[in-house]
Amino acid sequence: MSATAEQYFPLVVPATSLLLGLALLAGWRSLRDHRYLLWLAAGYICTAFPLAAQILMDNARLATWSVLTGALYCAGSWATAQGFALRSGGRVPVPAALAISLLTLFALFCFSRLSDVLGARIVFLNLGMGLLLALALPALFGREQPDTLFERLLSRTYLLLVAYAILRPLLAWLLAGWFTSSGLPRSGLWLWMLAFNLLLNLWLLFLLLGGLAQQLMGELRHERNHDPLTLLLNxxxxxxxxxxxxxxxxxxxxxxxxxxxxxxxxxxxxxxxxxxxxxxxxxxxxxxxxxxxxxxxxxxxxxxxxxxxxxxxxxxxxxxxxxxxxxxxxxxxxxxxxxxxxxxxxxxxxxxxxxxxxxxxxxxxxxxxxxxxxxxxxxxxxxxxxxxxxxxxxxxx
Missing domain, CATH: 3.30.70.270 (Reverse transcriptase/Diguanylate cyclase domain)
Structure with a gap:
C-alpha cells in the first residue's frame, strides 16, 4: 500500500471526528449534569477509528477487519442515538439497539468470512447504523421540546443524518457502482461523501453547542432571577x-x-x-x-x-x-x-x-x-x- 498524499488527505475527516469527540468530552467534564455530552463524545470517538481504518485499508483488509470496524461503527451510532435521546429526556431501548447491532455484525461476518461480498457489507452496515440512529427519533419528535430555532434545526438535521445513513449505499450503488469497485476508499464519490459527512457533523455540533449555550444562558438567567431557597422571583x-x-x-x-x-x-x-x-x-x-x-x-x-x-x-x-x-x-x-x-x-x-x-x-x-x-x-x-x-x-x- 503506497503512502500517497491522496490516500492520507481523507484522514482529516476521522481526525476531525476524534477532535470533536474530545471537545465534547472536555465539555462534559465541566458540565457533569449534561450526561448526553459524554454519550455524544463516545459517538464521535468510536466512529473516528473505523473510519480511519476504512481510509487506510484496501478492500481485502477491510473484509478481514469488517466485524471489528462494524462493532465500532455500531457502538458510535448507538452512543450518538443515546446522547440525543438523553438530551431530549428519553432513552434508547437497549433490547432494540442490541438486536440491531448483533444482526448487523452477523451480516458482516457472513459477507466477509463466509462469502466476501463488499456490496452486502456496505448495505447491512449502513442500514444497521441508520436504524440505531433512528432509535432516538421518538425522543426527539415524540416529546414536547422547547420551540427554538436551534431545537427545530437540530431535530431536522438529525433526521437528515438518519436518512443519509440508510440511503448512502443506495446512492453510491446508483451513482458509482461501488459494489464492484476494487478501490472503494479511493473513489471520487467516496471522497465527496466523506466531505459531506464532515460538514454534516460540524453543522450538527454547531447546533448542539448553540442549543447548549442557549440552555446555559437560560439556567444562568433563572439563577439570577430566582431565590435559591423558595425558587420564587427575587x-x-x-x-x-x-x-x-x-x-x-x-x-x-x-x-x-x-x-x-x-x-x-x-x-x-x-x-x-x-x-x-x-x-x-x-x-x-x-x-x-x-x-x-x-x-x-x-x-x-x-x-x-x-x-x-x-x-x-x-x-x-x-x-x-x-x-x-x-x-x-x-x-x-x-x-x-x-x-x-x-x-x-x-x-x-x-x-x-x-x-x-x-x-x-x-x-x-x-x-x-x-x-x-x-x-x-x-x-x-x-x-x-x-x-x-x-x-x-x-x-x-
Whole structure:
C-alpha cells in the first residue's frame, strides 16, 4: 500500500471526528449534569477509528477487519442515538439497539468470512447504523421540546443524518457502482461523501453547542432571577418584570400584596434554621398554588414575600389575600406541627411610577397588621398613608 498524499488527505475527516469527540468530552467534564455530552463524545470517538481504518485499508483488509470496524461503527451510532435521546429526556431501548447491532455484525461476518461480498457489507452496515440512529427519533419528535430555532434545526438535521445513513449505499450503488469497485476508499464519490459527512457533523455540533449555550444562558438567567431557597422571583427580578407588565399592559388593574410570616424568628430560635427554611419553602409553594400563572410571586428577603396580581379593585385583592392568609394558617410545617400565620398588606398600583410607593403603602399596612395582633389582612387605598389603612380580617393569637 503506497503512502500517497491522496490516500492520507481523507484522514482529516476521522481526525476531525476524534477532535470533536474530545471537545465534547472536555465539555462534559465541566458540565457533569449534561450526561448526553459524554454519550455524544463516545459517538464521535468510536466512529473516528473505523473510519480511519476504512481510509487506510484496501478492500481485502477491510473484509478481514469488517466485524471489528462494524462493532465500532455500531457502538458510535448507538452512543450518538443515546446522547440525543438523553438530551431530549428519553432513552434508547437497549433490547432494540442490541438486536440491531448483533444482526448487523452477523451480516458482516457472513459477507466477509463466509462469502466476501463488499456490496452486502456496505448495505447491512449502513442500514444497521441508520436504524440505531433512528432509535432516538421518538425522543426527539415524540416529546414536547422547547420551540427554538436551534431545537427545530437540530431535530431536522438529525433526521437528515438518519436518512443519509440508510440511503448512502443506495446512492453510491446508483451513482458509482461501488459494489464492484476494487478501490472503494479511493473513489471520487467516496471522497465527496466523506466531505459531506464532515460538514454534516460540524453543522450538527454547531447546533448542539448553540442549543447548549442557549440552555446555559437560560439556567444562568433563572439563577439570577430566582431565590435559591423558595425558587420564587427575587427582589431585582420582581421589579424588572413588574415594571414591564405595568408598562405593556397599563389598562389592567394591578394589586400589590406584601406578606410577612409571623413570629418567624421564634421558629428559627426554637427549631433551628432548617425548620425555618422549610417554613419559607412551604409558604412559597402555597403562594404559587393560590395565585394564577401570570401573577408575580417574589421573596424579598427573610420572611417577606411580595405579590403582583391582576385585580379589578382593592376589595377583590383583599379577598385574595384573605384566602392566602387562611391557607397559611392551616399549614403545619414546623417540627412541632404548630400553626404558622402571616400578616398581609394590600394596595392597588396605579402605574409604573407608583410601584415603589405602592410597596411602601403595603409595607405600612403589614406593620399595622403586626401592631394590631398579626394574622390579618389590612388594605391601604392608593391615596393616603397610615391614616387610610383599614382592617380586612382580625384574628387574635
Amino acid at each position: 427582589r431585582r427580578a420582581f421589579f424588572e418584570i413588574a415594571n414591564q407588565r405595568l408598562q405593556h399592559d397599563p389598562a389592567n388593574h394591578w394589586a400589590l400584596l406584601a406578606c410577612d410570616v409571623d413570629h418567624f424568628k421564634q421558629v428559627n430560635d426554637t427549631w433551628g434554621h432548617a425548620a425555618g427554611d422549610n417554613v419559607l419553602r412551604q409558604v412559597g409553594v402555597l403562594l404559587q398554588q393560590m395565585t394564577r400563572p401570570g401573577d408575580l410571586v417574589a421573596r424579598f428577603g427573610g420572611e417577606e414575600f411580595v405579590l403582583l396580581l391582576r385585580c379589578a379593585d382593592l376589595a377583590t385583592a383583599a379577598r385574595v389575600a384573605e384566602r392566602i392568609r387562611a391557607g397559611i394558617s392551616e399549614m403545619h410545617c414546623s417540627p412541632a406541627k404548630q400553626t404558622i400565620t402571616a400578616s398581609f398588606g394590600v394596595t392597588m398600583v396605579a402605574a409604573t411610577d407608583d410601584l415603589e410607593s405602592a410597596l411602601e403603602r403595603a409595607d405600612l399596612a403589614v406593620y399595622q397588621a403586626k401592631r394590631e395582633g398579626r394574622n390579618r389582612v389590612i388594605a391601604s387605598p392608593s391615596q393616603g398613608g397610615t391614616d387610610s389603612i383599614h382592617l380586612i380580617h382580625h384574628s387574635s393569637l
